[in-house]
Amino acid sequence: xxxxxxxxxxxxxxxxxxxxxxxxxxxxxxxxxxxxxxxxxxxxxxxxxxxxxxxxxxxxxxxxxxxxxxxxxxxxxxxxxxxxxxxxxxxxxxxxxxxxxxxxxxxxxxxxxxxxxxxxxxxxxxxxxxxxxxxxxxxxxxxxxxxxxxxxxxxxxxxxxxxxxxxxxxxxxxxxxxxxxxxxxxxxxxxxxxxxxxxxxxxxxxxxxxxxxxxxxxxxxxxxxxxxxxxxxxxxxxxxxxxxxxxxxxxxxxxxxxxxxxxxxxxxxxxxxxxxxxxxxxxxxxxxxxxxxxxxxxxxxxxxxxxxxxxxxxxxxxxxxxxxxxxxxxxxxxxxxxxxxxx
Amino acid sequence: xxxxxxxxxxxxxxxxxxxxxxxxxxxxxxxxxxxxxxxxxxxxxxxxxxxxxxxxxxxxxxxxxxxxxxxxxxxxxxxxxxxxxxxxxxxxxxxxxxxxxxxxxxxxxxxxxxxxxxxxxxxxxxxxxxxxxxxxxxxxxxxxxxxxxxxxxxxxxxxxxxxxxxxxxxxxxxxxxxxxxxxxxxxxxxxxxxxxxxxxxxxxxxxxxxxxxxxxxxxxxxxxxxxxxxxxxxxxxxxxxxxxxxxxxxxxxxxxxxxxxxxxxxxxx
Numbered sequence: 001x002x003x004x005x006x007x008x009x010x011x012x013x014x015x016x017x018x019x020x021x022x023x024x025x026x027x028x029x030x031x032x033x034x035x036x037x038x039x040x041x042x043x044x045x046x047x048x049x050x051x052x053x054x055x056x057x058x059x060x061x062x063x064x065x066x067x068x069x070x071x072x073x074x075x076x077x078x079x080x081x082x083x084x085x086x087x088x089x090x091x092x093x094x095x096x097x098x099x100x101x102x103x104x105x106x107x108x109x110x111x112x113x114x115x116x117x118x119x120x121x122x123x124x125x126x127x128x129x130x131x132x133x134x135x136x137x138x139x140x141x142x143x144x145x146x147x148x149x150x151x152x153x154x155x156x157x158x159x160x161x162x163x164x165x166x167x168x169x170x171x172x173x174x175x176x177x178x179x180x181x182x183x184x185x186x187x188x189x190x191x192x193x194x195x196x197x198x199x200x201x202x203x204x205x206x207x208x209x210x211x212x213x214x215x216x217x218x219x220x221x222x223x224x225x226x227x228x229x230x231x232x233x234x235x236x237x238x239x240x241x242x243x244x245x246x247x248x249x250x251x252x253x254x255x256x257x258x259x260x261x262x263x264x265x266x267x268x269x270x271x272x273x274x275x276x277x278x279x280x281x282x283x284x285x286x287x288x289x290x291x292x293x294x295x296x297x298x299x300x301x302x303x304x305x306x307x308x309x310x311x312x313x314x315x316x317x318x319x320x321x322x323x324x325x326x327x328x329x330x331x332x333x334x335x336x337x338x339x340x341x342x343x
Numbered sequence: 344x345x346x347x348x349x350x351x352x353x354x355x356x357x358x359x360x361x362x363x364x365x366x367x368x369x370x371x372x373x374x375x376x377x378x379x380x381x382x383x384x385x386x387x388x389x390x391x392x393x394x395x396x397x398x399x400x401x402x403x404x405x406x407x408x409x410x411x412x413x414x415x416x417x418x419x420x421x422x423x424x425x426x427x428x429x430x431x432x433x434x435x436x437x438x439x440x441x442x443x444x445x446x447x448x449x450x451x452x453x454x455x456x457x458x459x460x461x462x463x464x465x466x467x468x469x470x471x472x473x474x475x476x477x478x479x480x481x482x483x484x485x486x487x488x489x490x491x492x493x494x495x496x497x498x499x500x501x502x503x504x505x506x507x508x509x510x511x512x513x514x515x516x517x518x519x520x521x522x523x524x525x526x527x528x529x530x531x532x533x534x535x536x537x538x539x540x541x542x543x544x545x546x547x548x549x550x551x552x553x554x555x556x557x558x559x560x561x562x563x564x565x566x567x568x569x570x571x572x573x574x575x576x577x578x579x580x581x582x583x584x585x586x587x588x589x590x591x592x593x594x595x596x597x598x599x600x601x602x603x604x605x606x607x608x609x610x611x612x
Contacts, residue, residue: 110579159537247583252389277417282612300589
C-alpha cells in the first residue's frame with residue numbers, strides 16, 4: 001500500500017472517527033504540559049510538541065493500577081476491558097520502547113495479564129521528529145528521528161498535511177478503510193524525505209557503543225560511580241520519566257475485609273527498593289543504586305535481551321535536577337575502559 | 344480466564360508450632376489445588392499488610408497441606424506471627440526453579456544449612472529421603488546460634504533413622520549441648536566426603552563462607568547449589584526488586600549453581 005495523506009485541517013475529524021472504534025490516546029495540553037491522555041469529544045490534540053514529560057508507557061502500564069479487588073464476594077481480577085487502544089502521535093523513541101518493554105511483559109513464560117489486556121488490538125501511530133531536541137540521542141542506540149520500529153502507522157508532518165505510511169499489516173488494514181485520506185504525491189514524499197535528512201543531520205554524530213557493554217563488565221569498582229553518585233539526589237525522576245524502566249511494587253490496601261491489590265511504578269533509585277525484611281540492604285548507597293540503573297540498561301539488559309535497554313529519548317537528561325547526563329556517563333565509561341586498556 | 348500470576352489463592356492456617364522464640368511453623372490447607380517443587384518459593388499474603396516470599400518447608404509429595412517456617416524479622420513477618428489457627432491467608436506461586444533432584448541421582452548429597460535456612464532444606468531433605476535409595480549418601484551439616492535456636496528439634500532423630508548422616512553445631516553452646524561448637528563450616532572438617540553434590544542455604548554470611556569452604560574442600564562450582572535470597576516481590580521476573588546481575592532471583596533462581604553466579608560482582612551483597 002502506498003503512503004497516504006491527511007490535510008491538517010481534517011485531523012480532528014479523523015481522530016473523532018477513530019474514537020468511534022478505539023480509545024484514542026493522543027498528546028494533549030494539560031496543566032501546562034503536553035501529556036498522552038484519552039481524547040474526550042471535542043478535545044484538541046497537539047502534534048507540534050517536542051516531547052512529553054511523561055513517557056506514554058503509562059497507557060499500557062499505568063503509574064498506579066488496581067490489579068485485584070476483594071471483599072465478601074471473593075477476589076476479582078481487574079484487567080482492562082475497554083475499547084482497543086490507539087496511541088496517536090508517539091515519538092519514534094517511545095514507539096521503540098514498547099518493543100523493549102514487551103521483552104519483559106510478554107516474555108514466553110509469564111505474560112503480564114494487565115499489559116496484555118491493554119495492548120491487545122492496539123494501533124500505534126508514531127510521529128516523526130522534524131526537530132530533535134538537544135538532549136535527544138536516539139541515534140546513539142539504533143534509533144533515529146524517523147525510525148519506524150514499533151510503529152503500525154508512521155506519520156510525517158509536511159507543512160499542510162500529515163503523511164500516513166503503513167508499517168505493519170494491522171496498520172495497512174486500518175488505513176485501507178479510511179476514506180478521508182488521499183494518496184500522497186511524489187512531491188509530498190520528497191518533502192518527507194527532506195524533513196528526514198534535515199532532522200538526522202541536525203543531530204550530533206553518535207559515538208560507537210560497541211564496547212559499552214564489555215567496558216561495564218570491567219568497571220564495577222571504579223571511582224566514576226562515586227563521582228556521579230555524589231550529585232545524585234535519588235529523586236528517581238530518571239526512572240519515572242524513562243520509557244523503558246518498568247520496575248514496580250505491589251501493595252495491598254484494605255479495611256474491614258474489603259480491599260484492593262495495586263501496583264505502582266517503583267524505582268531502583270530508592271533505598272527501600274532492595275531492603276529485605278531482616279533490615280539488610282544489598283544496595284545501601286546511592287552509588288550502588290546508580291550503578292544498578294546503568295548496568296541494567298547497558299549491560300544486563302543487553303546480556304538477556306540482546307540490545308540496550310535505552311531508546312535515547314533524553315528525558316532523564318533534561319529532567320534531572322542536578323544535570324546528570326547519561327550521555328557523558330556513557331562516553332566516560334568507554335573512555336575509562338579504553339584508558340586502562342580493558343577493551 | 345487465563346492464568347493471573349498476581350492472584351493469590353486462599354489458604355487456612357490449621358496449626359502453628361513454636362520452633363524457637365522467634366520462629367514458627369505454619370501448616371496451611373489450601374482451598375484450591377496447589378503444587379510446588381522443592382526449592383521453589385511462594386508469596387505469603389496477609390490481609391491488610393502485604394506479602395513476603397518463603398520457601399515451603401514440607402515435602403512436595405504431601406499435597407493436602409503445606410508447612411511454611413517463618414522467622415519474625417520485618418513488618419510482614421511480625422504480622423504473620425500474630426496469626427491464629429483458623430485464620431485465612433493468601434498464597435501465590437509457586438515461583439522460580441527448585442532443586443534439580445534428578446541430577447543428584449546416584450550421587451552423594453551434602454546439605455549445609457544455617458539457622459532458619461533449614462526451612463527450605465527440610466523440604467529438600469524430605470524429598471531426598473522419600474527416594475533415598477536413589478542416592479549414594481545423604482549428609483546434613485546444620486548450624487544454629489544457640490541450642491535454643493535449632494528448629495525442627497524433634498525431627499533430626501527421625502531423619503537419622505532414615506539414613507541421613509547428621510552433624511550439628513552451635514555458635515554458643517550451653518551445659519545441655521554435647522555436640523560441636525563453632526560456626527557451621529567447622530563441621531566440614533569432621534566429615535569424609537566424596538565431594539559430589541553440595542547444597543547451601545542460610546543467612547548471607549554463612550552462604551558466603553560455606554561456599555568458600557566447600558570450594559576449599561574440592562567441590563566443583565557446578566556441583567554447589569545455593570538458594571539465593573533477595574527482596575522477591577512479583578515472582579515472575581518483572582518488578583525488578585530481586586535483580587542479581589542479569590538474573591532475577593525469583594524467576595532464574597532462587598536455586599542457582601555457584602558456577603552460574605560466581606562471576607557476578609554483587610553475589611554476596
